[in-house]
Amino acid sequence: MKIAVIGAGLAGLTAASILSEYADVVVYEKEVEGGLASSWHTEKGYWIEKFYHHCFRGDKELLEQIKRYKLTNKLVWKVARVGFAHEDRIYPLNTPLEILKYPYLSFTDKIKLALFTYKSRRRNYKEFDEKGVVEGIREEIGESVLNEFFMPLLRSKFGENHGEVSYAWLLARVSIRSNRKYSGEELGYMRGGFQQLVEKMTEGLNIQYERASLKVGGGLIVNGRDYDAVVFTSPLSELDGTVRKAAGIAEIKYQSSVCALIGAEGKVTEDIYWTNIRDRRVFGAMIEHTNFMPVKDYGEELIYLASYTTPDGWLYNTPDEDLKKLYLKDLKKYGFNEGDLNWIEIFRAKYSGPIFEKGYLKKLTDYRTLLKNLYIAGMTSPPNYPERSMNGSIKAGKEVAEVIKKDFGFE
Numbered sequence: 228m229k230i231a232v233i234g235a236g237l238a239g240l241t242a243a244s245i246l247s248e249y250a251d252v253v254v255y256e257k258e259v260e261g262g263l264a265s266s267w268h269t270e271k272g273y274w275i276e277k278f279y280h281h282c283f284r285g286d287k288e289l290l291e292q293i294k295r296y297k298l299t300n301k302l303v304w305k306v307a308r309v310g311f312a313h314e315d316r317i318y319p320l321n322t323p324l325e326i327l328k329y330p331y332l333s334f335t336d337k338i339k340l341a342l343f344t345y346k347s348r349r350r351n352y353k354e355f356d357e358k359g360v361v362e363g364i365r366e367e368i369g370e371s372v373l374n375e376f377f378m379p380l381l382r383s384k385f386g387e388n389h390g391e392v393s394y395a396w397l398l399a400r401v402s403i404r405s406n407r408k409y410s411g412e413e414l415g416y417m418r419g420g421f422q423q424l425v426e427k428m429t430e431g432l433n434i435q436y437e438r439a440s441l442k443v444g445g446g447l448i449v450n451g452r453d454y455d456a457v458v459f460t461s462p463l464s465e466l467d468g469t470v471r472k473a474a475g476i477a478e479i480k481y482q483s484s485v486c487a488l489i490g491a492e493g494k495v496t497e498d499i500y501w502t503n504i505r506d507r508r509v510f511g512a513m514i515e516h517t518n519f520m521p522v523k524d525y526g527e528e529l530i531y532l533a534s535y536t537t538p539d540g541w542l543y544n545t546p547d548e549d550l551k552k553l554y555l556k557d558l559k560k561y562g563f564n565e566g567d568l569n570w571i572e573i574f575r576a577k578y579s580g581p582i583f584e585k586g587y588l589k590k591l592t593d594y595r596t597l598l599k600n601l602y603i604a605g606m607t608s609p610p611n612y613p614e615r616s617m618n619g620s621i622k623a624g625k626e627v628a629e630v631i632k633k634d635f636g637f638e
């Protein structure tokens with residue numbers, strides 16, 4: 228039996244490794260294994276994720292995978308400090324005292340925010356799928372919390388698409404985040420990078436580095452070869468329109484990511500890992516990787532400047548050299564000394580995640596499609612809601628493999 232897996236991201240690699248025990252599996256990858264979780268090899272000789280990555284204690288599937296490859300000893304867990312940048316100043320927002328001292332939200336607003344977080348745990352978020360997030364927050368918590376707190380976060384997470392997002396998404400997200408067992412957001416990172424996991428997951432697989440094109444004739448044909456089953460794990464926009472229609476797959480809107488990664492001799496904040504940017508800047512969040520991992524692991528400070536946009540947005544389509552200047556200009560506003568810069572790289576992902584727009588819950592893709600033996604797994608699968616994550620894609624890869632095993636009577 229022959230199975231094609233399209234995409235060697237974490238979903239594709241997971242599905243391929245399970246299915247390889249039962250079938251002849253070919254993985255097609257048009258760029259590099261690891262997909263959005265892939266890394267860059269710096270001139271200094273270390274690997275670093277092109278886009279910032281960390282995990283959570285509750286990421287069961289990811290942690291199991293890490294354990295399976297005997298990499299658990301590489302995991303580092305820490306409470307990561309967060310901050311909020313207002314104009315040119317960065318305010319830490321971690322302890323109750325820091326939150327009380329934050330001057331741009333009134334005491335009443337802080338209480339409203341705390342109550343909203345508490346209440347979100349018990350709500351049926353699905354009821355709010357058709358409601359817009361901006362409208363929902365305005366009605367429930369008020370204009371000032373919306374403008375001073377949520378708007379910057381929404382812009383940082385969804386760029387110019389933030390107005391389309393559903394209120395259900397926010398409620399679901401707040402609920403899973405506030406339900407986390409460990410207070411103060413304990414995050415995990417793999418010393419030496421998640422590249423080590425990607426390499427282990429790739430071992431032994433038959434990967435063809437070419438763009439796959441799926442055709443449906445008498446059967447399922449990928450790049451001219453017949454397959455008994457196809458697992459599609461790439462962005463749905465990569466599927467031919469007619470195949471997509473025949474398979475009954477909804478149109479899903481994706482957002483793009485542009486991320487500047489900087490190697491430097493100096494840092495911006497003393498100890499904050501994640502800073503959300505309130506005011507309009509080229510980037511919506513600054514992630515100081517070496518305020519989480521020791522700088523000695525790299526021999527230099529590492530800073531990500533993250534932006535979300537649309538595939539046809541100006542940011543996604545601006546040349547690297549222009550973007551570098553824009554990112555550095557905005558970074559200087561927070562005290563970064565350009566003389567400390569070692570290098571700056573720009574990474575882009577055209578399809579970096581679905582926009583959790585109004586009505587999105589109805590669009591989540593099932594593993595089985597209307598086309599016999601064509602399966603879908605990845606960022607639009609149920610485990611990747613309300614957060615698309617490494618854990619969600621590994622879970623989707625596992626679940627689709629289970630469905631195929633059942634359909635073909637493996638075992």
Ligand SMILES: Cc1cc2nc3c(=O)[nH]c(=O)nc-3n(C[C@H](O)[C@H](O)[C@H](O)COP(=O)(O)OP(=O)(O)OC[C@H]3O[C@@H](n4cnc5c(N)ncnc54)[C@H](O)[C@@H]3O)c2cc1C
Binds near residue numbers: 236281437604
């Ligand atoms: C900026 C950013 C930050 C993130 N931070 C975190 C984080 O901190 N923690 C976390 O858990 N997750 C994070 N994620 C999310 C995580 O990286 C993804 O959810 C996960 O890696 C997606 O895996 P996937 O296999 O579903 O999809 P992808 O990684 O997108 O894999 C799909 C693969 O298909 C390939 N492909 C596309 N078209 C074709 C074609 N026609 N033929 C062949 N191959 C094709 C692509 O090249 C890609 O390798 C982040 C993502 C981004 C963009």
